[in-house]
Amino acid sequence: MTRAEQLAALRTDVDALAHADEATVLATLPQWDSLAILLVVSHFEHVHDLEITGAQVRVCRIVGDILNLIPPLS
Amino acid sequence: MHSSLSNLRLAGLAVTTGSVVRDFIADGLAAGVDRAALERTAKAISLRERRVATPGITALDLCTDATTRLLSEMGLDATSIDAVIFVTQTPDHAQPNNASLLHGRLGLSKSAPAYDLSMGCSGWVTGLQQAALLCAHGGAARVLLCAGDTLSRLTNPGDRSTDPLFGDAGSATIVEKTGRSAPLHFVLGADGSGAEAIIVRQGGARHPTGPLDERIDAEGNRTHEANLVMNGADVFSFTLREVPGAIESVLRHAGYIPATTDALVLHQANRFILSTLAKKTGFTAAQTPMSVVEHFGNQSSASIPCALIHGLGDRLEAGPLKVVGCGFGVGLSWGAFAGEIGPLTIAPILSLPR
Numbered sequence: 001m002t003r004a005e006q007l008a009a010l011r012t013d014v015d016a017l018a019h020a021d022e023a024t025v026l027a028t029l030p031q032w033d034s035l036a037i038l039l040v041v042s043h044f045e046h047v048h049d050l051e052i053t054g055a056q057v058r059v060c061r062i063v064g065d066i067l068n069l070i071p072p073l074s
Numbered sequence: 075m076h077s078s079l080s081n082l083r084l085a086g087l088a089v090t091t092g093s094v095v096r097d098f099i100a101d102g103l104a105a106g107v108d109r110a111a112l113e114r115t116a117k118a119i120s121l122r123e124r125r126v127a128t129p130g131i132t133a134l135d136l137c138t139d140a141t142t143r144l145l146s147e148m149g150l151d152a153t154s155i156d157a158v159i160f161v162t163q164t165p166d167h168a169q170p171n172n173a174s175l176l177h178g179r180l181g182l183s184k185s186a187p188a189y190d191l192s193m194g195c196s197g198w199v200t201g202l203q204q205a206a207l208l209c210a211h212g213g214a215a216r217v218l219l220c221a222g223d224t225l226s227r228l229t230n231p232g233d234r235s236t237d238p239l240f241g242d243a244g245s246a247t248i249v250e251k252t253g254r255s256a257p258l259h260f261v262l263g264a265d266g267s268g269a270e271a272i273i274v275r276q277g278g279a280r281h282p283t284g285p286l287d288e289r290i291d292a293e294g295n296r297t298h299e300a301n302l303v304m305n306g307a308d309v310f311s312f313t314l315r316e317v318p319g320a321i322e323s324v325l326r327h328a329g330y331i332p333a334t335t336d337a338l339v340l341h342q343a344n345r346f347i348l349s350t351l352a353k354k355t356g357f358t359a360a361q362t363p364m365s366v367v368e369h370f371g372n373q374s375s376a377s378i379p380c381a382l383i384h385g386l387g388d389r390l391e392a393g394p395l396k397v398v399g400c401g402f403g404v405g406l407s408w409g410a411f412a413g414e415i416g417p418l419t420i421a422p423i424l425s426l427p428r
Binding site: 015031034035037039041045052 | 118235305315346
């Protein structure tokens with residue numbers, strides 16, 4: 001997947017990110033909450049076959065930080 | 075840890091729930107939560123309503139009612155029970171344990187030992203393994219396993235991330251020694267490094283009492299030291315990491331494959347988690363009862379017996395079914411089982427008081 005495809009897939013699965021781009025600051029999104037973090041963890045499992053923790057997502061500042069959790073060859 | 079235990083059967087099941095029906099959307103609106111946000115959560119993890127206990131009703135009361143109804147349905151006298159195991163984390167008292175209180179209430183034989191297992195959502199499977207051990211190797215012919223909690227008492231109504239999830243219920247399961255040789259298989263495990271993911275900090279010997287000042291998190295959820303606090307995303311990560319492997323392992327031990335197994339019965343955490351686990355382990359949605367949480371809430375250790383009755387009751391009464399199941403949660407801990415269940419006696423799901 002290209003980085004753009006990874007972002008598109010993330011936006012599809014996590015409603016809080018539906019209109020976000022890579023530079024969007026997560027804390028500014030009204031729906032960025034514990035449910036959104038759970039949906040990100042689930043998205044990584046389904047789409048990338050990667051197990052990540054809520055803590056890894058919680059420290060992300062912008063949407064691009066979430067995409068950086070995907071290893072380069074994934 | 076894996077164990078395979080033979081010459082026993084699951085003979086009866088009953089569940090009694092709290093009697094107060096709480097509606098997720100109505101409760102959220104009353105707490106001042108935006109309707110769109112509530113509908114978003116309700117849709118994502120399928121929350122609708124739950125049943126909680128009225129003041130004064132405890133897990134002991136719910137399990138006593140389930141046991142009394144089940145014994146009556148099975149035509150059994152309480153004195154025929156050789157041991158009682160009570161799985162709960164909301165006992166009536168610090169001492170004595172709930173099993174002893176139930177022993178006294180039911181008038182069990184003095185030769186019947188009575189002990190508690192302090193476990194939550196994985197506890198019914200661990201209790202079943204203990205009951206099976208007592209029948210297979212411990213000299214018991216009939217064991218009563220009670221499992222239930224009143225977790226709604228421990229959550230803070232101001233904690234919208236946790237409070238709406240839990241319902242209150244108590245279950246009774248009768249396990250009997252038989253001449254039958256088909257084994258029940260168990261895979262049990264724990265990861266204590268995740269112990270703080272679900273925790274009630276105050277109320278035990280470490281912090282018996284103390285200030286109950288409320289904290290407010292970034293999302294506005296309120297909790298204090300005596301509340302059940304759960305890190306949902308970390309519990310979800312743990313579940314994805316450990317539960318599929320436990321299910322695959324117990325399937326291997328039983329010689330089952332998903333296609334020829336009748337049902338996957340999981341701890342009813344929420345539909346989102348259950349559908350993810352079913353997909354990951356190769357089971358279809360039709361094989362996996364998922365609706366308990368929408369009607370009753372997350373019932374802790376009573377949720378698997380409730381799912382067995384609610385999702386498979388008629389088929390289990392006719393039995394046998396090849397069933398695989400797994401409980402997972404506080405500890406963190408998990409327990410998977412596989413084997414033939416049924417035909418057995420079921421007392422219907424009722425609430426207390428009625």
